[in-house]
Amino acid sequence: MTRAEIEYAIDEQAKEAxxxxxxxxxxxxxxxxxxxxATIVTGVRRSGKSTLLRQWVHSLKVxxxxxxxxxxxxxxxxxxxxxxxxxILSKRKAEAVVLDEVQDxxxxxxxxxxxxxxxxxxxxxxxxxxxxxxxxGTKLTGRHLDFHLDPFSYLEFLRFKNLPxxxxxxxxxxxxxxxxxxxxxENRQVLAELFNDIIYRDIIVRYRLANxxxxxxxxxxxxxxxxxxxxxxxxxDAIQVQSAKxxxxxxxxxxxxxxxxxxxxxxxxxxxxxxxxxxxxxCDTALASLFEHGIxxxxxxxxxxxxxxxLKKQAKDLTYYHDDKERECDFVLExxxxxxxxxxxxYELTDDNKARELNGLVAAAKRFGLRQGVIVTQQQSDLAxxxxxxxxxxxxxxxxxxxxx
Numbered sequence: 019m020t021r022a023e024i025e026y027a028i029d030e031q032a033k034e035a036x037x038x039x040x041x042x043x044x045x046x047x048x049x050x051x052x053x054x055x056a057t058i059v060t061g062v063r064r065s066g067k068s069t070l071l072r073q074w075v076h077s078l079k080v081x082x083x084x085x086x087x088x089x090x091x092x093x094x095x096x097x098x099x100x101x102x103x104x105x106i107l108s109k110r111k112a113e114a115v116v117l118d119e120v121q122d123x124x125x126x127x128x129x130x131x132x133x134x135x136x137x138x139x140x141x142x143x144x145x146x147x148x149x150x151x152x153x154x155g156t157k158l159t160g161r162h163l164d165f166h167l168d169p170f171s172y173l174e175f176l177r178f179k180n181l182p183x184x185x186x187x188x189x190x191x192x193x194x195x196x197x198x199x200x201x202x203x204e205n206r207q208v209l210a211e212l213f214n215d216i217i218y219r220d221i222i223v224r225y226r227l228a229n230x231x232x233x234x235x236x237x238x239x240x241x242x243x244x245x246x247x248x249x250x251x252x253x254x255d256a257i258q259v260q261s262a263k264x265x266x267x268x269x270x271x272x273x274x275x276x277x278x279x280x281x282x283x284x285x286x287x288x289x290x291x292x293x294x295x296x297x298x299x300x301c302d303t304a305l306a307s308l309f310e311h312g313i314x315x316x317x318x319x320x321x322x323x324x325x326x327x328x329l330k331k332q333a334k335d336l337t338y339y340h341d342d343k344e345r346e347c348d349f350v351l352e353x354x355x356x357x358x359x360x361x362x363x364x365y366e367l368t369d370d371n372k373a374r375e376l377n378g379l380v381a382a383a384k385r386f387g388l389r390q391g392v393i394v395t396q397q398q399s400d401l402a403x404x405x406x407x408x409x410x411x412x413x414x415x416x417x418x419x420x421x422x423x
Contacts, residue, residue: 019092019094019095019096019099019102020102021102021105021106023091024092024095024099024102024103024106025106026091027085027089027091027092028083028084028085028106030091031084031085031086031089031091032084035068035072035084039069039072039073039076040066040069040072040073040198041174041177041178041198042073043066043069043070043073043167043174044171044173044174045070045165045167046070046073046074046077048165049070049074049165050163050164050165051074051139051141051163052163053137053139054134054137054161055134055161055162055163056130056134056140056141056142056158056161056162056163057140057141057142057162057163057165058142058143058144058162058163058164058165059071059141059142059143059144059165059166059167060143060144060145060164060165060166060167060276061143061145061166061167061168061276062145062168062169062216062275062276062277062301062302063145063212063215063216063219063220063275064169064197064198064199064212064215065167065168065169065196065197065198065276065301066167066169066170066198067118067143067145067167068086068118068143069198070167071084071116071118071141071143072084074141075114075116078114080113080114080139081110081111081112081113081114082112082113082114082115082116083106083107083110083112083114083115083116084115084116084118085103085115085116085117085118085120086118086119087117087118087119087120087122087123088118088119095123096123096124097123097124097125097126100123100125100126100128100129103129104129104132104133107133107138112138113138113139114138114139114140114141115133115138115139115140115141116141116142116143117129117130117140117141117142117143118143119143119144119145120142120143120144121142121144121145122224126142127158130142130158131158131161134158134161145216145220145275145276168196168301168302168327168331169195169196169197169198169301169302169304170195170196170197170198170201171196171327171328171418172188172191172196172324172328172414172415172418172419173418173419174196175190175191175194175196175201176191178198178201178202179201183415183416183419184415185396185397185413185414185415187415188396188413188414188415188418189317189396191303191324192303192315192317192320192321192324193303193307193315194304195302195303195304195305195307196302196303196304197209197212197302197304199212200212200304206308209304209305209307209308210308212305213237213305213308216275216277217230217233217234217237218230220275221233221271221272221275225271231257231258232257232258232259232264232268233268233271233272235256235257235258236253236257236265236268236269236272237272237277237278238308238309239253239256239257240272240278240298240300241277241278241300241305241306241308241309242306242309242310242316243298244298244299244300244303244306244316244319244320244322244323245297245298245299245318245319245322245323245326245348245363246297246298246319247295247296247297248295248296248297248298249295250262250265250266250269251265253265276301277300277301277305278298278299278300278301279298279299279301279326279327279330280296280297280298280299281296281297281298281299281326281337281338281339282294282296282338282339283295283296283297283338283339283340283341284338284339284340284350291338294341297339299322299323299326299327300323303320303323303324306319306320306323317365317396318363318364318365318366321363321364321365321394321395321396321414322348322363324414324418325348325349325361325363325394325414326349328418329349329351329361332351333351333352333353336351336352336353337349337350337351337352338350338352340360340378340381340382340385342381342385344381345374345377345378345381345382346378347360347361347362347378347379347381347382347391348361348362348363348378349361349362349363350382350386358386358388359388359391359392360379360382360383360386360388360391360392361391361392361393361394362375362378362379362391362392362393362394363393363394364393364394364395365395365396366395366396366398367393367395367398367411375393376393376402376404376405376409377404377405379391379393379404379407379409380404380405380406380407380409383407384407388407389406389407389408390407390408390409390410391407391408391409391410392409392410392411392412392417393409393410393411393412394412394413394414394417395411395412395413395414396413396414397413397414397415398411398413399411399412399413399416
């Protein structure tokens with residue numbers, strides 16, 4: 019590319035970005051920023067990473083230059099063009115630089131390292147966490163701050179839609195999810211195109227997969243089975259691949275592009291945790307709705323999915339499920355002080371399921387020496403004492419508003 023072509027793309031992007039800064043994200047205040055360190059923002063496509071950084075740039079009192087590499091005007095940008103970009107940044111006396119979706123350009127981490135050495139503040143976004151971490155670990159060791167952005171939380175959804183915090187609003191959130199563009203339009207084509215973008219651009223192209231059908235089939239299967247335990251060895255026939263190893267590789271691809279996340283079973287040893295079946299959750303309930311059939315909306319699993327991300331953000335990676343082969347508790351949170359808390363997800367407590375839900379929670383409480391736990395429902399509110407354990411039953415909309423982490 020020529021310097022003029024790159025400058026033109028940067029200027030046009032700046033004009034487009036200035037039109038709408040979007041709704042301020044709750045995570046904006048927690049975005050790490052420190053001179054001589056690159057801030058790395060990861061998350062699934064269309065979760066709002068670029069908008070978050072536009073909001074951050076708007077708040078800075080320094081000269082900032084932003085470059086979006088996921089742009090047709092820069093489709094021919096290659097590693098050698100970083101020399102031209104460096105000259106442009108120097109000419110514009112950039113004090114901070116945003117490199118948006120730069121991970122597909124070879125040598126990007128060397129360019130970032132050079133900017134840091136010049137005292138330039140750097141922000142990087144990407145939709146493949148593992149690819150970013152590999153380069154960061156080799157070229158930017160000790161010089162980066164990591165940050166993960168999810169789609170809208172429930173409270174952000176309420177603010178964006180100007181809705182009251184009620185059980186009905188929470189039902190809307192289960193149905194619509196948190197991808198900003200879909201929340202705004204509720205056009206299912208937006209979801210379908212997002213799914214295809216993730217599959218083709220973040221997986222098939224990136225990993226050079228010749229056979230595209232199995233990864234799409236696996237993604238659809240996982241998104242239609244959120245909150246359930248899955249064994250990769252049992253999925254190879256369903257997606258027509260020859261080995262469980264291939265299924266595991268596809269699992270990793272879907273995890274690395276942030277489409278799904280796996281939850282481990284709590285066990286006393288790391289080896290036991292690794293060998294136990296994993297539960298799978300979608301990055302957002304909206305993608306799961308793409309694979310619903312008929313009137314089945316899987317509301318119970320969607321409620322569990324929302325709680326998973328809410329609790330994961332509170333407890334970082336120290337979240338598990340508990341299973342003693344007879345009874346299950348959906349979420350075990352291990353806190354930084356070594357204590358535990360328990361949360362069970364149940365869309366509606368009925369005479370048919372109440373004993374199962376209470377027994378699963380109490381079994382986990384006994385294992386961890388606790389005398390209390392929480393069952394989160396769609397709209398029920400109550401208090402129960404079961405086998406010596408105090409169980410608070412609370413509507414999801416109240417729980418999510420009162421437990422912000």
